[in-house]
Amino acid sequence: MSNDRRSFIKNSALGGLALGGLFNLSFEDRVAETTRAVSRASAPSDLKITDMRYAVVQNVGRTAIIRIDTNQGIYGLGEVRDGADERYALLLKSRILGQNPCNVEMIFKMIRQFGGASRQAGGVCGVEMALWDLCGKAYNVPAWQLLGGRYRDKIRLYADTPEASSPEEQRRLIRYRLEQQGYTWLKMDLGIEEIKDIPGTLVNWEYWGPKLSQWQGGYMSYAETEHPFTQIQITDQGFEELSKIVENVRSMVGYQIPLSTDHYGHFDLNNGIRLGRALEKYRLAWLEDIISWELTDQWKTITDALETPTLTGEDIYLLKNFKPLIDTHAVDIIHPDLVTSGGLLETKHIGDYAEEHGIAMAMHQAGTPVSFMANVHCAAATQNFLALEHHSIDVPWWESLVRTTDGRALITKGFANVPLSAPGLGIELNDEEVKKHLTEKDKSYFAPTPEWNDLRSHDRIFS
Known part of the structure; x- marks a missing residue:
């Protein structure tokens, strides 16, 4: 055994987790355990989505920014495509409440059926974007690192x-x-x-x-x-x-x-x-x-x-x-x-x-x-x-x-x-600056959206 491997086993044991137990964990918990020395804003395996809110700014006519909140106080920012309706994102809220936002790919596969060409995809993409922001904050790493690393600075x-x-x-x-x-x-x-x-x-x-x-x-x-x-x-x-x-x-x-x-x-x-x-x-x-x-x-x-x-x-x-x-x-x-x-x-x-x-x-x-x-x-x-x-x-x-x-x-x-x-x-977000540029038709600023909490349809697309 190399010195590096001995050190890894020793540190794992000292940390209160036997090596055998490490590999019995789920992937999510294994990542959380092996990166627990990293300074971060949350315990990723315990994160849950609790809310989705929005604000619409005067960008290229109108652009909706969404915010996905969690039970640990951290949140992720996403955006519905310029010119699209924020309701493309809001209709997904009831489908993601209670989910762990770090399960980005799984959640994306849950909601991607609700996207379509051009601006019809804005809700799905805005949610996915906010999840990567949340996940990066949870693990204290940039989003590019979660995508596999960077080619350029x-x-x-x-x-x-x-x-x-x-x-x-x-x-x-x-x-x-x-x-x-x-x-x-x-x-x-x-x-x-x-x-x-x-x-x-x-x-x-x-x-x-x-x-x-x-x-x-x-x-x-x-x-x-x-x-x-x-x-x-x-x-x-x-x-x-x-x-x-x-x-x-x-x-x-x-x-x-x-x-x-x-x-x-x-x-x-x-x-x-x-x-x-x-x-x-x-x-x-x-x-x-x-x-x-x-x-x-x-x-x-x-x-x-x-x-x-x-x-x-x-x-x-x-x-x-x-x-x-x-x-x-x-x-x-x-x-x-x-x-x-x-x-x-x-x-x-x-x-x-x-x-x-x-x-x-x-x-x-x-x-x-x-x-x-x-x-x-x-x-x-x-x-x-x-x-x-x-x-x-x-x-x-x-x-x-x-x-x-x-x-x-x-x-x-x-x-x-x-x-x-x-x-x-x-x-x-620079809150005060964003508030100056909200669309004239909707001056709300990340107001509660409880009317979108309830799931009211059976969405499976196969028999």
């Missing part, structure tokens, strides 16, 4: 390129992005809405009405019509005008900075291919969400036709729904949004699966600093990660919604700082 961010009223003003703003804020990756919107007022650029645009929007409209509106079914086409002049927009930005940032594009509008794969070919010479980092993510075969056609990398994924829930895109190499880069894709662990699984198939992962993020930090931990723990979106760079109060528990800066020169020792997500 800082996380590269990509930032939207601001629009401006003139080329001179845009040049000033881009210089500020690069020189003062320190961002090393930019993304710009390149939608057909930007050329709609130029005669001769679009076909069939007027049919849908003069005030088209990708985001708002009734069920049979342009906003709710999938890309192949609008029959909007872009003319040669239209492609020239869109190319001018990219050329203007590329001339400002040069070729040292990756430049990605997004939000083109609703048109079919043929126009997507033509647009991609028109932009090839600008060496874009990726073309994002040209068509809807479900159209795997069409994505494969687009990707095979273009040299510029293609990317999708922000509305995909769970690894199983990423697999068709990854298995067929239908896109060059996957792009999960952690508050849709399944939370921290599922997103890491997605990244790992893509890595095995030679596909990189960028990460979409438009939330508060709560989900931002969940993404930071996941990105730190995933090898094939490229860059994480920061959507609220120009919101002056965004960073002040939280304070870091280890005193680090949240972001430094275009990179997020990974908490190297702070437990859980490594942040706490």
